[in-house]
Each structure stands twice: as structure tokens, then as C-alpha cells.
Amino acid sequence: MDIFLQQVANGLTLGSIYALVALGYTLVYGILGLINFAHGEVVMVGALASLAATKFLLAAGLPPPVVFVLAFLFAAVVCMTLGVVIERIAYRPLRNAPRLAPLITAIGVSIILQQLAMMIWGRSYHAMPQLLPETAYVLGGVQITAIQLIIVGVAALTMAALLVLVNRTRLGRAMRATAENPGIAALMGVDANRIIALAFLIGSALAALAGMLVASNYGIAHYNMGFMLGLKAFTAAVLGGIGNLAGAVVGGLLLGVIEALGAGYIGDLTGGVLGSQYQDVFAFFVLIGVLVLRPAGLLGEQVAERA
Amino acid sequence: MNFSFTSLSFALAAVLGLVACSKNAPSDATTGPIVIRFGHAAPLTGPQAHLGKDNENGARLAVEDANAAGLKFGGRQVKFELLSEDDQSDPRQGNLVAQKFVDAKVNAVIGHLNSGTTIPASRLYAAAGIPQVSPSATNPAYTEQGFKTAFRVMANDEQQGKVLGKYAVNNLQAKTIAVIDDKTAYGEGLATEFKKAAVAAGATVVAEEHTDDKSVDFKSILTTIKGKRPDLIFFGGMDPQAAPMARQIKQLGVTAKFLLGDGGCNVDFIKNAADASEGCYCSLPGMPLAKMAGGAQFAQRYKARFNADIQSYAPYAYDAVMVLVEAAKHAQSGEPDKILAELPKTDYTGVTARVMFDPKGDLKDGVISLYVGKNGAWEPLETISTAVSPAPTFTK
Numbered sequence: 001m002d003i004f005l006q007q008v009a010n011g012l013t014l015g016s017i018y019a020l021v022a023l024g025y026t027l028v029y030g031i032l033g034l035i036n037f038a039h040g041e042v043v044m045v046g047a048l049a050s051l052a053a054t055k056f057l058l059a060a061g062l063p064p065p066v067v068f069v070l071a072f073l074f075a076a077v078v079c080m081t082l083g084v085v086i087e088r089i090a091y092r093p094l095r096n097a098p099r100l101a102p103l104i105t106a107i108g109v110s111i112i113l114q115q116l117a118m119m120i121w122g123r124s125y126h127a128m129p130q131l132l133p134e135t136a137y138v139l140g141g142v143q144i145t146a147i148q149l150i151i152v153g154v155a156a157l158t159m160a161a162l163l164v165l166v167n168r169t170r171l172g173r174a175m176r177a178t179a180e181n182p183g184i185a186a187l188m189g190v191d192a193n194r195i196i197a198l199a200f201l202i203g204s205a206l207a208a209l210a211g212m213l214v215a216s217n218y219g220i221a222h223y224n225m226g227f228m229l230g231l232k233a234f235t236a237a238v239l240g241g242i243g244n245l246a247g248a249v250v251g252g253l254l255l256g257v258i259e260a261l262g263a264g265y266i267g268d269l270t271g272g273v274l275g276s277q278y279q280d281v282f283a284f285f286v287l288i289g290v291l292v293l294r295p296a297g298l299l300g301e302q303v304a305e306r307a
Numbered sequence: 308m309n310f311s312f313t314s315l316s317f318a319l320a321a322v323l324g325l326v327a328c329s330k331n332a333p334s335d336a337t338t339g340p341i342v343i344r345f346g347h348a349a350p351l352t353g354p355q356a357h358l359g360k361d362n363e364n365g366a367r368l369a370v371e372d373a374n375a376a377g378l379k380f381g382g383r384q385v386k387f388e389l390l391s392e393d394d395q396s397d398p399r400q401g402n403l404v405a406q407k408f409v410d411a412k413v414n415a416v417i418g419h420l421n422s423g424t425t426i427p428a429s430r431l432y433a434a435a436g437i438p439q440v441s442p443s444a445t446n447p448a449y450t451e452q453g454f455k456t457a458f459r460v461m462a463n464d465e466q467q468g469k470v471l472g473k474y475a476v477n478n479l480q481a482k483t484i485a486v487i488d489d490k491t492a493y494g495e496g497l498a499t500e501f502k503k504a505a506v507a508a509g510a511t512v513v514a515e516e517h518t519d520d521k522s523v524d525f526k527s528i529l530t531t532i533k534g535k536r537p538d539l540i541f542f543g544g545m546d547p548q549a550a551p552m553a554r555q556i557k558q559l560g561v562t563a564k565f566l567l568g569d570g571g572c573n574v575d576f577i578k579n580a581a582d583a584s585e586g587c588y589c590s591l592p593g594m595p596l597a598k599m600a601g602g603a604q605f606a607q608r609y610k611a612r613f614n615a616d617i618q619s620y621a622p623y624a625y626d627a628v629m630v631l632v633e634a635a636k637h638a639q640s641g642e643p644d645k646i647l648a649e650l651p652k653t654d655y656t657g658v659t660a661r662v663m664f665d666p667k668g669d670l671k672d673g674v675i676s677l678y679v680g681k682n683g684a685w686e687p688l689e690t691i692s693t694a695v696s697p698a699p700t701f702t703k
Contacts, residue, residue, distance in 0.1 A: 003534035263527035277517035
């Protein structure tokens with residue numbers, strides 16, 4: 001039983017990260033109706049930027065908690081700038097183009113970002129300095145580290161704040177109005193471009209946070225870490241219902257747990273025919289399953305096609 | 308939602324610049340220096356770039372030393388050159404590099420670093436008749452293909468796995484073991500040999516898990532292993548995976564001992580695993596550097612030349628070059644076929660060991676050393692000879 005609970009805890013840590021990244025996909029999709037496939041790369045830039053900042057600040061002799069916050073702020077500023085620039089260059093000119101066009105530019109941006117990161121940080125694995133003690137706390141037979149608690153806690157707080165922002169504030173109302181019908185929203189005095197830029201800003205800040213947390217959790221960051229993470233988070237968003245914020249959270253957590261339990265038990269269940277090397281495959285089984293059985297996702301409603 | 312997932316499948320086109328070989332020294336000329344070019348292949352990018360650079364440095368130091376010795380064949384000055392290529396530790400890329408060396412008509416090859424790249428590339432070198440000495444590929448299959456061109460200056464995984472398996476049971480008192488491998492030619496090969504030897508020594512394998520050479524998340528498989536309560540976890544793989552794995556073992560509160568082969572037996576493992584490296588065990592073919600005849604001196608010279616610490620294989624790359632230089636000296640020629648005729652007769656005392664080859668091209672009477680992680684360094688424990696259990700003889 002302890003082992004099962006431990007696997008669930010592992011899955012929830014993984015899932016919190018997926019959820020943070022999935023929120024970025026869903027925010028942009030909800031308002032613009034496009035999948036920002038460069039989002040995974042923004043996470044990678046966040047991880048590497050926070051790593052660089054952490055090294056620099058530690059060398060300057062600041063205490064670890066201060067370094068953690070400052071490094072995150074630095075990564076957030078870098079990623080937010082990046083997000084807005086991506087929107088301006090790759091998506092805004094194509095806002096009225098067929099659906100496939102922004103998808104292609106998104107993939108183009110993703111490749112460009114990977115290559116840029118490779119030029120800046122090189123191709124090797126970088127060790128993330130440990131800002132937090134790695135001792136594990138034992139809670140009900142489950143071993144949890146400080147960084148895991150922070151990942152789950154920070155993710156929960158961030159998601160709650162985002163839900164409040166979207167559903168309870170004027171700004172959120174403007175966002176929902178733009179998602180509903182940009183034309184009418186504009187007539188009501190909502191600046192659609194501002195709202196769309198805002199969606200990219202928030203999504204990118206969450207990506208920076210996810211990147212920093214991933215790097216801290218595994219102690220390692222490198223230029224191609226965003227690709228697989230981005231695909232899995234996208235799967236999480238689709239699983240929860242793309243465009244639905246609560247769905248992104250549910251989908252992320254669920255996918256994390258599915259992956260952890262899958263990798264943990266597949267070897268025993270299949271008598272060694274299938275092994276734990278298939279850990280990365282589960283996400284895509286889920287994706288195919290959702291697309292076939294319930295394309296709108298778990299919490300998604302059928303979005304009417306825009307004319 | 309209607310987008311086609313075919314648009315997700317994209318590939319980066321790798322643009323391969325082909326080297327124009329205008330520097331081919333005219334070997335039929337009777338004047339001027341004789342130029343002998345060695346190809347060196349290792350991952351210089353990706354997760355194992357630090358190991359590749361280390362090997363390249365070792366080879367470079369050897370080439371510089373050989374040039375400083377001022378050799379003359381038949382009265383003509385001999386000049387050695389090193390052509391270094393990046394094989395990304397990827398078998399496909401390794402073959403492209405090998406083809407490049409064949410086309411460039413190099414006199415010999417030092418490499419590759421990984422078994423996964425060395426084995427497929429060795430076919431190309433064999434077909435071209437180019438002698439190949441690998442400093443660090445340890446999978447037995449490399450020399451079992453029967454190629455006259457394939458040599459290595461490090462004990463193979465059959466020898467290493469045997470020593471590791473026995474050591475785990477007899478010295479680390481492991482009765483139940485869990486085995487993880489990274490599904491590469493090296494990792495899987497070593498894990499298989501380790502398993503065989505440990506079972507033969509009386510241990511039970513309670514868990515077998517797999518990962519790949521890109522992952523950093525092992526919590527799921529380690530949790531499963533935790534449930535099986537092994538005395539010891541063995542990982543067949545390299546340090547980019549071994550380091551986060553060691554940390555996650557600690558985070559999960561697993562009390563099992565952690566044992567690695569040569570792939571994790573280096574400086575970067577200690578650096579990236581940090582506190583978790585304390586009490587890990589690893590093996591490395593050859594003597595500990597401090598105990599090697601010229602080891603301490605070599606380490607000093609390496610540090611002075613490259614301003615870095617030796618990872619693990621640099622002394623072997625150095626010896627690999629020196630073995631080839633020695634063969635060329637005996638042949639009084641840099642021609643690949645002449646070098647090849649001399650290699651089986653090699654008896655060269657290098658930095659790592661006295662290098663002699665068996666009929667397969669494996670190192671004769673290699674030794675394996677065991678280390679334990681202590682106070683942020685690998686501390687040598689003991690050195691075990693592999694000569695006690697001779698490998699089955701193999702005729703070419």
C-alpha cells in the first residue's frame with residue numbers, strides 16, 4: 001500500500017508540472033483557438049534562464065530562499081517577453097489565416113528556440129544548484145522532498161489564483177468575453193490585442209515557473225528538455241478539455257498519476273513482456289484514447305466552430 | 308479541434324559538411340615529413356559530451372607527446388595529426404563519422420567511446436582495413452565479430468560484469484538485487500553480465516527495470532524497486548542517468564546499496580549526484596590512477612594542459628594512441644596494413660596497464676578496480692584481476 005501511495009505521490013508531482021504547462025496551452029487556446037506548440041520550449045528557456053540566474057546569484061553570496069525567488073522572477077521576465085514576442089511575430093499576422101498556418105509557425109518557433117538555447121547554453125546537461133534541502137519527509141509512509149511539496153503547493157496556489165482571476169475579476173470578464181466573441185467584445189470596449197497578449201504573458205510566467213521547478217526537482221536542465229514535456233502537457237490539456245482551465249489542472253494531475261502508475265506496474269502486470277522503458281508512451285496512448293472516445297476531453301464542452 | 312497530427316512529426320535536417328581532404332599527405336613522396344593521421348570519435352555534444360571531450364583530450368595529449376618525441380622512419384620526420392569528430396553517442400551518427408574517416412583515409416582510429424557506436428562503426432573500419440583501438444567500448448560483441456581491425460585497451464563487460472556480480476554478493480553482502488539498465492549496447496550488456504555473475508554467486512534478482520539514455524525521472528521504477536526490498540541496486544548505464552538516479556534513491560528513502568559500472572565511475576557523477584554519491588559503489592577497468600605507474604604524473608600533466616580534471620577514460624585514450632604509435636614505430640611505417648600487422652604483437656606499458664592483446668583483440672589479463680563514493684570523490688577500494696577466469700578462447 002505504501003508503495004502504491006508513493007507512486008501516486010510521484011505522479012502528483014509530475015502531474016502538477018504538467019498542469020502548470022497545460023494551463024498555458026489552454027489559456028491561449030481558449031482565447032485564440034490556436035495551439036501554441038512553442039510552449040514547451042518556453043518552459044525550457046525558463047529552466048535554463050533560472051539556472052543561469054541561480055548560479056549567478058549564489059556566486060554573489062545571497063541566501064538560497066532569496067536566490068530562489070529572484071531566479072524565478074528573472075526567468076519569468078525572460079519568458080513573458082518571449083511569449084509576447086512569439087505572439088507578435090508568429091501568430092498575430094496570421095490571426096485570420098487558416099488554422100494550419102499558425103500551427104506551422106508554432107513548430108518553426110519551437111525549432112528556432114531550441115537552436116537558440118543550444119547556441120547560448122551549449123548541448124551539455126547543466127546541473128541545477130540545489131537551493132533546497134533534499135531530505136525527504138515521511139508522511140504516512142510516503143517519502144516527500146521539500147521541492148516536491150513546493151511543486152504541488154505552488155502549482156495549487158497558482159491555479160487557484162488563475163481561476164479567481166478569470167472568473168471573478170473585470171480583467172477575467174474581458175478575457176472570457178474575448179474568448180466568446182472578439183468582435184463584440186471589441187465593440188464593448190475590450191482591447192482584444194491586449195487581452196491576447198495577457199494570455200501569453202500569464203501562460204509564459206507559468207511556463208517559467210514550471211521550468212524552474214522541473215530543473216530544481218531533477219537537478220538537471222538542457223536545451224531539448226521542453227519538447228517531450230510540452231507534448232505531454234498538451235496531452236494533459238486535451239485530456240482535461242482544451243480551453244477549460246480546471247480541465248487543464250485535472251488532466252495534468254491525472255496524466256502524471258497514469259504515467260507513474262504505468263511505469264511502476266507495467267512490468268509486473270505483463271510478466272516482464274512490457275517494461276518500464278515505455279514510460280513516455282503512456283501519455284500518447286491517453287492522447288489517442290481521448291481523441292477517439294471523447295474529443296472534447298473530460299471537462300470540455302463542445303466549442304462551436306468559429307465562422 | 309481538427310488539426311492533423313502528421314504536422315507534429317517534424318525532423319531537423321542535419322546538414323553534414325563533408326570534409327574536403329586536400330591535406331592527404333603524399334605517402335609515395337620520398338622527401339618531406341610522413342604525416343600519420345588518427346581519427347578520434349566520441350560524443351562531443353549531448354549528455355555524454357564531458358566524457359567525449361575527456362577522451363579527446365587524452366588522445367590529443369598522446370599525439371602531442373608522440374610529436375615531441377621526434378620520430379623518424381627511414382630518415383624522414385614523422386608528424387602525427389588528430390582528426391576529432393562528434394558521434395553524439397548515436398549509432399547512426401557514429402556510422403557517418405566512420406564513413407568520413409574511411410573517405411579521409413585516416414591511418415588508424417581511436418574510438419568510439421560507446422559500445423553502441425563502436426560496434427556498428429567497426430564494420431566500416433574492418434572493410435576498409437583501418438586499425439581501430441577503442442579506449443572505452445566494453446561490450447564483448449565488439450571483438451567477437453572476428454574483425455582483424457578491432458582492438459580495445461580496457462577490460463570488457465564480461466570481465467567487468469563478473470567482477471561486479473561477485474563483489475556485490477561476496478563483499479557488499481547482497482542477497483537480493485535489483486537491476487536497471489538504459490537499453491543501450493553498453494548498459495544492457497553490462498547488466499546482463501552482472502546478473503549472470505551475481506546469480507552464480509548466490510544472489511536472487513528481485514526486480515528488473517529499464518530506462519533510456521535521455522531520461523532524468525526514475526521515481527516510478529525506483530518506487531517499484533523499493534517495494535521489492537533489494538539489498539542492492541545495480542545500474543548499467545552512464546552518469547547523466549546515474550546521478551539523478553542516485554539522488555532519487557536517496558529521496559525515496561531506499562536503503563539499498565547503489566552499484567555502478569564504469570559509465571558512472573567519473574567526476575561528473577560525483578558533481579551532479581552531490582551528497583547522494585556518498586556510499587555509492589562503482590567499478591572501472593584498470594588500476595586506480597593514483598596506483599598506476601605514471602598515473603599521478605599523467606593527472607598533473609593533463610590538468611596543466613587542459614585545466615580540467617580527468618573524467619574517467621582519458622588515460623585509456625592516451626594509451627590507445629600510444630599503442631598505435633608503438634605499432635607504427637615497430638613497422639617503421641604509418642600505413643594502416645603495416646600498423647595492423649604489428650598490433651597483435653603489442654606489448655606496451657602505458658599509463659593504465661601493460662597492454663597486450665589476446666587473439667580477439669581484447670586486453671589480456673585486465674584488472675578491474677572498485678571504488679566507493681566518499682567525501683565528494685571516488686575512493687579506490689581494491690583491484691581485482693580478471694585473469695582468474697580466462698575468457699573462452701576464440702579463433703579468428
